[in-house]
Amino acid sequence: MCYYNGQKVTREEFIRLKHLEKLVANYDFLNQPVQIGFDYNLNAILKRYPDKEDFDIVQMEWGFIPTGCKTVADVHKWRNGYYDSNNRFIAPVPTLNAQGEKLLYPGSMYEDAARYRRCLVLSTGFFESRHFYRKNKRTGQPVKTPDTYPYYITLKDREYFYMAGIWQPWIDQLTGEYRETFAIVTTNAVGHKLMEQVHNSKKRMPVILNEDLAYEWLFDNLEDRRLLQIAKTQYPSAGMQACTVAKNYKNALEPTKEHMYADLPALELTVNTGNLFSS
Amino acid sequence: MNNNGGNFELAYKGSNLKVQEHQVAGQTIFRIVFPDSRKPLVVTRATRSNYTDFWTSVPEGRQQEAEEIGALISEYLTTKAN
Numbered sequence: 001m002c003y004y005n006g007q008k009v010t011r012e013e014f015i016r017l018k019h020l021e022k023l024v025a026n027y028d029f030l031n032q033p034v035q036i037g038f039d040y041n042l043n044a045i046l047k048r049y050p051d052k053e054d055f056d057i058v059q060m061e062w063g064f065i066p067t068g069c070k071t072v073a074d075v076h077k078w079r080n081g082y083y084d085s086n087n088r089f090i091a092p093v094p095t096l097n098a099q100g101e102k103l104l105y106p107g108s109m110y111e112d113a114a115r116y117r118r119c120l121v122l123s124t125g126f127f128e129s130r131h132f133y134r135k136n137k138r139t140g141q142p143v144k145t146p147d148t149y150p151y152y153i154t155l156k157d158r159e160y161f162y163m164a165g166i167w168q169p170w171i172d173q174l175t176g177e178y179r180e181t182f183a184i185v186t187t188n189a190v191g192h193k194l195m196e197q198v199h200n201s202k203k204r205m206p207v208i209l210n211e212d213l214a215y216e217w218l219f220d221n222l223e224d225r226r227l228l229q230i231a232k233t234q235y236p237s238a239g240m241q242a243c244t245v246a247k248n249y250k251n252a253l254e255p256t257k258e259h260m261y262a263d264l265p266a267l268e269l270t271v272n273t274g275n276l277f278s279s
Numbered sequence: 280m281n282n283n284g285g286n287f288e289l290a291y292k293g294s295n296l297k298v299q300e301h302q303v304a305g306q307t308i309f310r311i312v313f314p315d316s317r318k319p320l321v322v323t324r325a326t327r328s329n330y331t332d333f334w335t336s337v338p339e340g341r342q343q344e345a346e347e348i349g350a351l352i353s354e355y356l357t358t359k360a361n
Binding site: 008013016021024025254 | 306323328333342345
C-alpha cells in the first residue's frame with residue numbers, strides 16, 4: 001500500500017495521481033486566460049537547451065530586464081518611472097514587446113537576445129483594443145475621444161500557438177536573485193486584414209509563427225536578414241479570428257467570453273478575390 | 280489540458296474563489312484561483328484502498344484545503360445537476 005496526501009491508496013491509484021501531478025506541473029501554468037503584461041506575470045516559454053535540438057517548457061517573467069538594471073530597485077524604476085534628483089519625472093520604459101523591425105538596430109537592448117536567446121511564447125489567444133470614434137449627434141463629426149472595445153484574438157482550429165520571443169537572464173547584484181524575463185516580438189499590422197482593424201490605433205501585432213518558422217526561430221543559426229524576415233512575419237488573417245469581449249474582461253470570471261456591442265460596427269473581413277494571397 | 284467551460288465561483292471563508300474544470304489526459308481536475316496571493320490549487324477525486332472516494336490536492340501537501348474546497352465543489356455540482 002502507498003499513501004497520497006496521508007490517504008491510503010492502492011499502488012495503481014498512487015501511480016495515477018503521481019502521473020497526474022506531472023501533467024499538471026507541465027500544463028497548469030499554460031492555462032492563464034488573461035495575461036496582462038503590466039502585471040509582469042509568469043508565462044509558459046519554450047526555451048532551447050544549449051547546443052541541442054530540444055527544448056524545455058519553462059516559466060519566465062513577461063517584461064525584458066535590460067542588463068543596465070543592477071537591482072530590483074532599478075527594475076522598479078525602469079518599469080514605473082521615477083523622479084530624478086532635480087525632481088524631474090523620468091518616464092517608464094516598457095519592455096513587454098520588442099519591435100521586430102528594430103531588433104538589430106545598433107545599440108538596441110534586444111540585439112544580443114535576438115541573436116542568441118530566441119524563444120517561443122505559448123499562447124491560447126491575446127487581447128487587443130479597437131478604438132472607435134463615434135459621430136457627434138449634433139455636428140455629425142467624429143468625437144475627439146474614441147471608445148475602446150477589447151477583442152480576444154485566437155487562431156482557428158488551434159488550441160495553442162507560438163509567438164516569437166526573446167529572453168534575458170538577469171541577476172540582482174545585491175541579492176543574487178536569478179530571473180529569466182522575455183519580450184514578445186511584434187510587427188507592423190498595416191495591410192493585415194484583421195489586426196489592422198482591431199488594433200487600429202497602434203497597428204501592431206505579435207509575431208505569430210507556424211510550426212516551420214517556430215522551429216527555425218528556436219533552433220537555427222539565423223543570418224541577420226533571415227532573422228529580421230521572420231521577426232516581421234504577419235500570420236495570415238484567414239487563419240485568425242477575433243471576437244469582442246466585456247470591457248471589464250481583466251476581472252471577469254470568463255474573460256474570453258464573447259460580448260456583443262450594439263453600437264460597434266462589425267469588422268470588414270470580406271475576401272477580395274482579386275488579392276487572395278495578401279494577408 | 281482542455282477547459283470544459285465549467286467555470287464557476289464558490290464562496291469560501293469569506294472570499295470568492297474562481298474554479299475552472301479541466302480534463303487532463305482524460306481525468307477531471309479543478310483549478311482553484313484565490314483572490315489573495317495564495318498559489319492556485321489543483322484538486323481531483325481519488326480512491327482510497329478501501330474503495331471510498333476523497334478529494335486530494337495535486338501535488339500533495341494541501342490536503343485540508345482540498346477536502347474543504349472539494350466538498351464545496353461536490354455541493355455545487357450536485358445542485359447544478361438537480
